[in-house]
Amino acid sequence: MTKRKSYRRILEIGVEQLLKLSGALTGITILFITLFLFKEGINLFNTPEIEQGYGLYLNVNNKINTLTPIETKKVFDAEIANWQELGGKDEPIKIFRIDDLFQIYSEDELGENNENVSPKLSEIISKDENIIAFLPKQFAPKGSSIKELLAENVKMKDYFFGKEWIPTATPVPLFGVLPLMLGTLFVSIFALLIALPLGLGVAIYLAELAGEKQRRVLKPIIELLAGIPSVVYGFFGLVVLAPIVQKVFQISVGETALTGSLILAIMALPTIISVSEDAIRNTPREMREASLALGASHWQTIYRVVIPYSKSGISAAAVLGIGRAIGETMAVLMVTGNASIIPHSIFDSVRTIPATIAAELGESPAGSSHYQALFLLGCILFVFTMIISIITELISKAKKLKSH
């Protein structure tokens, strides 16, 4: 008998340790992922703005010493075509890329191992005061008649408050995350505005009004909704919902923030319904009976007693729903049009953070500034969801205090 007891005791200790270990492992993993994410992301601010391994070169007589990323982009897109606009002389800007060199000289003239590339480049730039050359560093033209534009690191201000996200722009990529952050919040909040009333309605119906039969049919259907893969929602949104939105609202494009919000609302419904239904069901029987005994109708009881009582549960449902919406990737990638503009109306196309990461991380060269910028986007998303879970935690704490 005692032998068996001690055996059981050992087993119990073993299980206890195992549980402890798995808890510790999970904790360490989460910590590790977070550290990795932030480590990669923060590196962005130690990376030069200009494409890695390249530099911008000018004639020494040119007065310009620095260009902002936006200015550089405009110069290379020929939107700024005169040095005067940048504070220089009234002369047209001439853009020179390394490929232009191969148009002027044959491969033989440049030498077998490209040893003549750098001298030829120096020659070209020293002859022309109006040239701006975008060249690989290892062929940097040398000489007293040439200067390199100061290469600054990516600035926090440009990242967090930049209004343009063009990560593959040459020579200077633009990493302005403002449109992405606003796009993500915009879509998620609208999704919540659609899903919350609807979900609450269904929850009240299920908890208070539906008979056992209806409940038995409805519940599994709603749970099924949660099990559909998000890419299916996305496909449905693109093929069915987008044309409907386009026709109903008479707009030129169907892939809008509204389409995204609608799809996200459908996806967030199961969470909102089941969490708020639980909250409503948890209203003590005595409170309900007291209300009815006082002569209140069924509806008055729901409206005045049940809903106020389960308010914190419903808020938790809303917060969980918005959490689901913020992190959703695939469905949003397919239906919102992914245009990185700051949304002004619900009918604009938007680009969300998860969609951006999913679409771009695969092909961005490891370790490049684009790669780091995407990691930093991951950090932003992490902070968003962390704030949301803290709010959920606070709400449920408030609920506990109240019920005591």
Place this chain on the structure above:
Amino acid sequence: MKRIITISYTLVGLVFASNAQKIKGSETVLPISEKAAQVFMKTNSNQKVTVTGGGSGVGFSALIEGSTDIAQASRKIKFSEKQKIQESGNSVKEIIIAYDGLAVIINPTNKVKKLTKEQLEGIFTGKIKNWKEVGGDDLKIIPYSRETSSGTYEFFKEHVLSNKNYMSGIMSMPANGSIIQSVSQTKGAIAYVGLAYFSKSVQEIAVSFDKGKTYIVPSEETVKNKTYPIVRPLFYYYFTKSEATVKKYIDFILSPNGQKIVEEVGYIRIK
């Protein structure tokens, strides 16, 4: 005992020498390589070819690291990538295995049937905003592009937009299929897709690269005889030192049988 070891070494050596080769890179070239590898392995049972995607850039970095024998690419090797290969003391060989035409597509209800390169540049960089500026109805132009990471995006930027950046806030779609879907249901839309993906639900337009003198409609014919201007070659790249390993497969893809596969998959043969 020693003999057994020698024999097993030779056997192991034989297994590896039976030409296992790896192809990695562009998603555009992927269907050709997959099909070709399948047929090739059927006829040459001692040869093994593994094909993986990942994108042109991924293919090149795998080639440089030595984790693939052939890099498949939908764009020419970049200057910096070539430089890295030269630094490692290797030289790279380039082979064109097929051509792919890029069709500019619009909604079938749109009356515009032709555009010049300059007009296309204006539209995709955001300077031309309404269809009436290029001879169509008073309708907002909605340009769609592929995601920034795709080779198609880069090619279009280099050859049609003369290296200028796309307008900021352009609609971008994750795949060719969704581009076709969106263009077919959006009246003012314009986009570009590989000819292999072209479908009847959208309208292709004739383009002119000589300032409006001649307009060419994309078709198998015009891509093949090179009159259609937006054509890109699809490449295989390999180190000259590994030529012996990959030669048989390369010969196969360039042979009439291999080129038939190219055509079956929807691209244009080289000869």
